Amino acid sequence: MAKLHVSTTINGEPVEFLTEPGESMLDVLRGPLGLTGSKEGCGSGDCGACTITLDDRLVCSCLMLAAEAEGHEIRTIESMAEGETLHPLQQKFLEMAALQCGICTPGVLMAAKSLLERNPDPTETEVRFWLAGNLCRCTGYDKIVRAVLETAADMREAAR
Amino acid sequence: MTDIRYLAPRTLDEAVGAFAAAAGAARILAGGTDLLVQMRAGVLRPGLIVDIKKIPEMTSIEETADGGFRIGAAVSGAALADHPKFGQVWPGVLEAVNLIGSTQVQGRASPGGNLCNGSPAGDSVPAMIAAGAIVTVQGPNGRRRMPVEAVPAGPGRTTLAPGEILVSFELPPRPAGSGDAYLRMIPRTEMDIAVVGCGVSLTLQDGVCTAARVGLGAVAPTVLLVEDAAKALIGSKLDDAALEAAAAACRAVCRPINDKRGTIVYRTKVAGVLLKRAAGIAAERAGRA
Numbered sequence: 517m518a519k520l521h522v523s524t525t526i527n528g529e530p531v532e533f534l535t536e537p538g539e540s541m542l543d544v545l546r547g548p549l550g551l552t553g554s555k556e557g558c559g560s561g562d563c564g565a566c567t568i569t570l571d572d573r574l575v576c577s578c579l580m581l582a583a584e585a586e587g588h589e590i591r592t593i594e595s596m597a598e599g600e601t602l603h604p605l606q607q608k609f610l611e612m613a614a615l616q617c618g619i620c621t622p623g624v625l626m627a628a629k630s631l632l633e634r635n636p637d638p639t640e641t642e643v644r645f646w647l648a649g650n651l652c653r654c655t656g657y658d659k660i661v662r663a664v665l666e667t668a669a670d671m672r673e674a675a676r
Numbered sequence: 677m678t679d680i681r682y683l684a685p686r687t688l689d690e691a692v693g694a695f696a697a698a699a700g701a702a703r704i705l706a707g708g709t710d711l712l713v714q715m716r717a718g719v720l721r722p723g724l725i726v727d728i729k730k731i732p733e734m735t736s737i738e739e740t741a742d743g744g745f746r747i748g749a750a751v752s753g754a755a756l757a758d759h760p761k762f763g764q765v766w767p768g769v770l771e772a773v774n775l776i777g778s779t780q781v782q783g784r785a786s787p788g789g790n791l792c793n794g795s796p797a798g799d800s801v802p803a804m805i806a807a808g809a810i811v812t813v814q815g816p817n818g819r820r821r822m823p824v825e826a827v828p829a830g831p832g833r834t835t836l837a838p839g840e841i842l843v844s845f846e847l848p849p850r851p852a853g854s855g856d857a858y859l860r861m862i863p864r865t866e867m868d869i870a871v872v873g874c875g876v877s878l879t880l881q882d883g884v885c886t887a888a889r890v891g892l893g894a895v896a897p898t899v900l901l902v903e904d905a906a907k908a909l910i911g912s913k914l915d916d917a918a919l920e921a922a923a924a925a926c927r928a929v930c931r932p933i934n935d936k937r938g939t940i941v942y943r944t945k946v947a948g949v950l951l952k953r954a955a956g957i958a959a960e961r962a963g964r965a
Contacts, residue, residue, distance in 0.1 A: 520682060537682035537725065538715065560713045562867075564780055573754050573783040579712045580784070581705070583682045584727060627779060648866040649778020 524585040526551070527595035535582040542566045542577035544585075545592060553593035553622045557651065564650035567623035568592050574630050576649075593622035596629065604674075605629055605667045614663035616654035624650045628664045636672055640665060684727040688734075688814055688843065691726050696816045696839030698724040704841055706734070706750035707784030709777060710793045726841075733843060734788075737762060743849035749788025749811075749842040757782070766847055767961060768856030768875055768954075772803030775860060778867060788842045791824065794832040797870040797894040801828065803858040805891030805901050806875035809847050815840030825891070828898035851887075854879040855961030857954045860893075861946045863937065870894040871938040874926070874950035876958045878909060885909045885959075890922070890951065895930040895943050902926055905951060914959050922955065923948030 519534040526549070535544055545551045545568070554577055557563035561579040568577045569591045570584075577592075596603045605628050608614070615621045624647060631638060631646045638646070643664050644657070652660060685691040695702050701723035705711055714720040728734045734750040737759050745762060753773045756762055763770040776785045776799050790798040791811070801824070809824040816839045824845065829835045836842065856877035862868035873893035879886050890905040904925035912918030932943040 536680075538680040540712070559716055561709055561777070561781055564778065567780055570783065573752070574780045575783040576780045578716075579707075579709050579781075581682065581708065581712070581725070581727075583684070584705075584708075584729070586684070630779075645866060646779050649780045 520583050522583060522586045524587065525589045526585075527591055533582070537581070537583060539582050540578050541568070541580040541582045541585060541590070544582040545577060551592050551594050555619050555622060557619065557623075562649075562651065563620070564623040564627065564647075565620050567626040567650065569626065569630065572630075574627055591626075593626055596625060603629065604671055605632070605664065608663045608667040608670070609660075612659055612663045612666065614655065614659040615652075620650055620652040620654075624652065624660055628660075628667075631664070632668055632671060636668060636675070638665070638668060680722060681724045682727065683724065684730045686730050688731055688841070691728055691731060692814055692816060692839060692841055694724065695726050695841055698726075699838065702726055704728055704792070706786045706789040707752060707781075709781050709785040710789060728841065740846075740849075745845075745847045747787065747845045747847070749792075749844055750786045751788075753782040753785055753787075754779075756787075765850055766807060766856060768858045768877060768958060769800070769803045769807050769809075769847065772858035772860075772873075772875060773800045775799045775858070787845060791827055792834055792836070792842055794828055794830070794834050795869075796828070796831055796897055796899060797873065798899065799858070799860055799870055799873055799893070801899040802873045802891030802893040803856065803875035803877075804845060805899060806856055806858075806877040806889045807847050808877065808889055809845045811845055812843045813840045814843050819843075821846075823901075825899070825901040830897045850965070851879050852965060853881055853962050854887075854965050855958040855963070857957035857961065859950045859954045859957070861938075861950060869937065872932075872943050872946045872950055873899075874947065874954045876951065876954040878955065878958050878962060880914075880959060880962045883913050885912055885914055885918075888955075890926065892926055892929065892947055892951075895932040895947050897931070900929055902929055902951075904928070909955065914955060919952045919955060923951045926951045 555565035557565035566577040703722040705727040734748040860870040860873040875891040878888040888906040888909040890902040905922040908921035930944040
């Protein structure tokens with residue numbers, strides 16, 4: 517079976533790749549494109565470790581065919597820091613030790629960033645519901661939720 | 677997976693042609709949150725995947741001239757939530773659609789997929805039934821319309837004919853004093869499959885219920901329209917006796933399974949409880965509409 521040729525935009529750059537029709541976006545990101553920040557946890561959309569944005573909406577890249585990227589815009593965790601400057605969420609996660617093994621962290625950060633773009637002042641409940649699709653087996657979530665809330669407060673302060 | 681073909685047609689005619697020509701070997705891809713999981717688990721190995729999201733009709737939300745809504749079958753839950761007006765008119769349908777999976781799943785999962793997946797526990801289906809939604813399907817023999825409750829045929833099965841594709845949901849215009857609500861029972865607060873799901877849509881005039889529809893999920897092989905529950909509500913002031921009669925009608929239609937999420941006795945009892953609570957929320961919303 518012939519491979520499909522896909523033209524898309526990843527982290528602001530035009531990208532072309534070849535994919536098998538049944539191949540997931542996650543496999544293409546981590547394989548030929550070498551963007552290994554997105555992790556594979558479950559492969560069934562339960563854990564959120566592979567979270568990316570597709571046209572600014574959060575999706576699990578394991579539940580998306582790479583062929584579907586044609587003509588769309590994708591962002592991955594690799595776009596979060598600007599050069600050596602970490603995103604405030606990344607910095608706060610380090611300061612507050614909101615991670616242990618780190619496998620879930622790229623997905624959590626992508627989801628948290630999307631939340632704060634939509635809602636700069638979320639309640640703890642809103643954070644917990646928004647991140648319900650990001651499973652962490654190390655931290656017990658409390659540090660993650662606190663780090664997101666503190667980042668939100670810092671970013672609101674910085675925006676004043 | 678090398679023997680799979682992928683097509684993303686731009687028109688419905690093309691999609692129907694390819695889907696029908698591949699006979700049973702093809703699968704429709706909307707959000708993929710069921711399809712890709714099934715492929716991955718080895719349950720499905722489609723020869724052809726028809727991605728319908730490049731067809732404008734499949735991904736658009738339109739308010740019709742009479743105040744109703746037309747929702748493309750592949751509209752994502754997140755897109756529906758972002759619509760400026762839909763959630764004000766149909767808050768129960770929106771809350772049901774938005775209960776499907778996580779934020780990430782909402783970015784892709786669609787009411788059309790939820791319906792065609794055929795799960796008796798699909799969250800959007802009872803709310804769509806309560807709303808009186810009409811679906812349009814298109815196949816090799818043209819288009820037809822049917823009430824949403826006519827689509828499920830059993831767990832994992834629908835009444836769509838070979839080659840037919842679900843195109844859209846039409847929700848009727850809302851009279852003043854109307855409200856809807858969807859509640860589901862799960863053993864935790866998020867990320868689970870309904871033990872019971874109940875959608876209620878009703879209209880109140882001077883405190884009297886003049887129209888009602890009730891959809892009930894996860895208590896039978898298909899999601900059910902509970903006409904006797906609606907009859908018990910219509911003409912009443914939603915007093916305790918009417919609510920109890922409607923709850924009894926819900927319990928009476930339950931033919932649930934016994935499983936780790938809930939026993940037959942438990943699901944049956946909860947069906948009545950959810951009817952009362954959902955009717956209460958729908959009435960409160962109707963009072964504001």
